[in-house]
Amino acid sequence: MLLAIDTGNTNTVFSIWDGEKILCTLRTSTEHQRTADQYFVWWDTLTRHHGITPEITGVIISSTVPRVVFNLRVFSDRYFGLRPLVVGKPECLLPIGVRVDAGTQVGPDRLVNTVAGFRQYGGDLIIVDFGTATTFDVADHDGAYIGGVIAPGVNLSLEALHMAAAALPHVDISRPERVIGTNTVACMQSGVYWGYIGLIKEICARIKAEHARPMKVIGTGGLAPLFQQGEDLFDVTEDTLTMQGLLDIYNYNKEQGSI
Ligand SMILES: Nc1ncnc2c1ncn2[C@@H]1O[C@H](COP(=O)(O)OP(=O)(O)O)[C@@H](O)[C@H]1O
Ligand SMILES: CC(C)(COP(=O)(O)O)[C@@H](O)C(=O)NCCC(=O)O
Ligand SMILES: [K+]
Numbered sequence: 303m304l305l306a307i308d309t310g311n312t313n314t315v316f317s318i319w320d321g322e323k324i325l326c327t328l329r330t331s332t333e334h335q336r337t338a339d340q341y342f343v344w345w346d347t348l349t350r351h352h353g354i355t356p357e358i359t360g361v362i363i364s365s366t367v368p369r370v371v372f373n374l375r376v377f378s379d380r381y382f383g384l385r386p387l388v389v390g391k392p393e394c395l396l397p398i399g400v401r402v403d404a405g406t407q408v409g410p411d412r413l414v415n416t417v418a419g420f421r422q423y424g425g426d427l428i429i430v431d432f433g434t435a436t437t438f439d440v441a442d443h444d445g446a447y448i449g450g451v452i453a454p455g456v457n458l459s460l461e462a463l464h465m466a467a468a469a470l471p472h473v474d475i476s477r478p479e480r481v482i483g484t485n486t487v488a489c490m491q492s493g494v495y496w497g498y499i500g501l502i503k504e505i506c507a508r509i510k511a512e513h514a515r516p517m518k519v520i521g522t523g524g525l526a527p528l529f530q531q532g533e534d535l536f537d538v539t540e541d542t543l544t545m546q547g548l549l550d551i552y553n554y555n556k557e558q559g560s561i
Pocket of ligand 3: 411432434
């Protein structure tokens with residue numbers, strides 16, 4: 303079984319792959335102070351709760367927060383006796399090219415998404431991932447990652463309003479039916495929800511105009527379905543794209559004999 307770990311700036315997700323199937327997914331907040339032993343207590347409690355005793359034979363990590371990788375490495379080594387494959391490190395091979403400005407450290411999550419998108423849908427893709435930041439990852443005809451767009455995340459935008467303005471409360475995202483809000487919360491939800499719909503449409507249209515061939519748009523991340531409602535933003539939404547990419551990269555490294 304493969305343990306695939308996707309650390310974003312907000313949440314860290316562990317998925318256990320049994321062949322081509324996800325057995326179980328565990329989620330915790332991302333904190334670089336969390337030790338290997340703390341991960342294990344959490345892991346042990348939840349896997350027992352799910353009634354599984356996973357036989358982990360491989361670990362792969364994608365982390366947008368470099369500092370958490372140390373404790374995840376110790377966790378993997380101490381509890382499974384395994385050296386994890388870390389996306390973005392030179393020893394982790396990728397089945398796609400990366401064509402960006404020299405010296406750019408592309409977020410590993412973006413590369414992982416591109417790998418999974420290319421394997422499932424072929425080239426010429428825009429992948430929109432709703433995380434702490436909202437990222438647009440662009441894959442060329444041959445699957446190479448050729449850049450994209452980074453925009454402030456949905457919850458980050460709502461949080462920024464609350465933090466900066468004394469009279470604005472903390473608000474959760476939702477889809478208001480009407481654009482004209484008749485109370486403060488509705489006004490904030492409208493600004494972020496409908497503003498975001500506009501942002502996604504405009505950025506995708508401009509990427510398509512810059513790209514020589516027709517493109518498919520994939521939406522991923524917890525909020526993708528909320529934005530897809532009643533709109534035609536994405537050709538497809540995928541809720542486990544990053545996890546699938548981690549499995550693909552692990553399998554590729556096995557095939558290449560690098561692990
Ligand atoms: N299904 C969902 N509904 C509402 N908020 C969500 C959902 N999934 C994630 N979020 C929120 O979106 C933000 C980004 O979370 P996440 O996608 O885990 O980011 P990251 O991958 O950057 O850690 C967080 O504030 C999280 O609470
Ligand atoms: C853009 C990101 C912050 C998104 O991270 P996330 O929202 O998943 O936590 C991350 O991919 C990152 O740190 N990227 C490095 C810069 C780049 O990708 O060009
Ligand atoms: K992410």
